[in-house]
Amino acid sequence: MITISINVSLANQNCCCQYSTSAFSKLSKVGIRHPPPLPFIGNLLFFREGFWENHSKLITEYGPICGYYIGRQMFVVISAPEVIEQILVTDFGNFTNRTVNFLGQEWAAGARDMPVSAVICFLVLWK
Numbered sequence: 001m002i003t004i005s006i007n008v009s010l011a012n013q014n015c016c017c018q019y020s021t022s023a024f025s026k027l028s029k030v031g032i033r034h035p036p037p038l039p040f041i042g043n044l045l046f047f048r049e050g051f052w053e054n055h056s057k058l059i060t061e062y063g064p065i066c067g068y069y070i071g072r073q074m075f076v077v078i079s080a081p082e083v084i085e086q087i088l089v090t091d092f093g094n095f096t097n098r099t100v101n102f103l104g105q106e107w108a109a110g111a112r113d114m115p116v117s118a119v120i121c122f123l124v125l126w127k
Contacts, residue, residue, distance in 0.1 A: 023072040032076060033062040034069070042069030 024037045035058070037043050046068065047054050055077060058066055064080040078084055087095065 023074065024069060026074050027067040027069075027076075032065060032067045034067040035062070037069045040071070042071055042073075044070055 021037075021039050024042070027034045035043050035046050038045065046058070047070075058068065058077060059079050065076070065078050065083060067074060067076045069075070078087070
């Protein structure tokens with residue numbers, strides 16, 4: 001009976017460990033450099049001194065195209081103007097899995113998937 005409970009406990013621990021780190025291989029698979037993430041929280045502790053200040057630190061350490069994880073969610077930082085232009089002009093259709101704009105949801109009475117341009121227009125009306 002004790003060995004069964006130990007086996008179940010080890011299986012649960014293995015599943016938790018696998019779940020907490022399984023999403024952290026996405027950036028490495030596509031060749032994007034990133035700081036090593038911690039289980040469950042990703043790179044959240046990397047930003048403890050300030051979110052925007054550490055973005056410049058991230059870019060200097062890992063290059064103009066780098067990434068990080070907050071929780072299990074992957075984020076890519078692109079600071080090279082020519083790459084940004086290429087993405088916005090020619091490759092925009094390839095980037096369909098964008099995050100939901102929480103700021104737009106909050107201010108526009110719960111609207112989902114609101115484009116950034118609509119949020120900017122809403123801010124002009126808000127003045």
